[in-house]
Amino acid sequence: IGIAPVQQAVIFEKYRQANVAITRKYGGTGLGLAICRALVELMDGSIELESSLGVGTKFSFDVRLAAYRESSRASFERSNALxxxxxxxxxxxxxxxxxxxxxxxxxxxxxxxxxxxxxxxGKRASESLEAGNVDLVLMDVQMPVMDGIEATKLIRSQGRNLSTLPIV
Structure with a gap:
């Protein structure tokens, strides 16, 4: 819990993680905070962290957004409903x-x-498709037993109609 000061300087860089042991336990690529920073900066905002070892870490960001208009919401709800x-x-x-x-x-x-x-x-996903009544697969990439990439390759190689099944 918490991020050491030396790690705070690099935590927003691509493929950098503060604690390798936590990465092994929970997974991750070290891209999450880099992506967050990139998105916030695209909106001309800023992102920062406050951290205390043994206590925890708080991330916050600031961005300027347009004021809410009721007419925008109604328009969105109509188009979304359609x-x-x-x-x-x-x-x-x-x-x-x-x-x-x-x-x-x-x-x-x-x-x-x-x-x-x-x-x-992924192994269970491949097995579940044998029944053939799935229209769409939402596949995680990092999973135990068989990851999403390996499972997708296996599914595509099984023939039938699975070669065109949408897998996201």
Whole structure:
């Protein structure tokens, strides 16, 4: 918990992580904060951190955004409703080892009228597709047993209609 001062100077750089032991335990590529910084800077903003070893770390950012207008919201809701209505109900397979991410994706997709099945690794994803009733796969990249890239290659090699199945 917390980031040492020497690490704070490099934590926003690509492929840099503060603690290798945590990376081994939870995964990650060291791109998350670099991407956050890039996005904030694209909006002419700034990002910073406050950290105390043994206590924790707080990240914050500042960006200037246009003031909210009710007419913008109404327009967005109308166009969003039309987009949702035009998509048929899909059966989505979510391959994700993080249970929180599984729950979030499931809720989001179900609210849009889709049915969702979840598996925790690429091997299970490949096995689940044998039933053949999936319209779309949302595939995590880093998973135990078989990662998303390896699973996608396996799925594509199995023939049937899987060579054109959308895998995101």
């Amino acid at each position: 987009a949702v209505e035009s998509v048929r109900s899909l059966h989505v397979l979510v391959a994700e080892d993080n249970m929180v991410n599984q729950k979030v994706l499931t809720k989001m997709l179900e609210r849009l009228g889709h049915t969702v099945s979840c598996v925790e690794n």
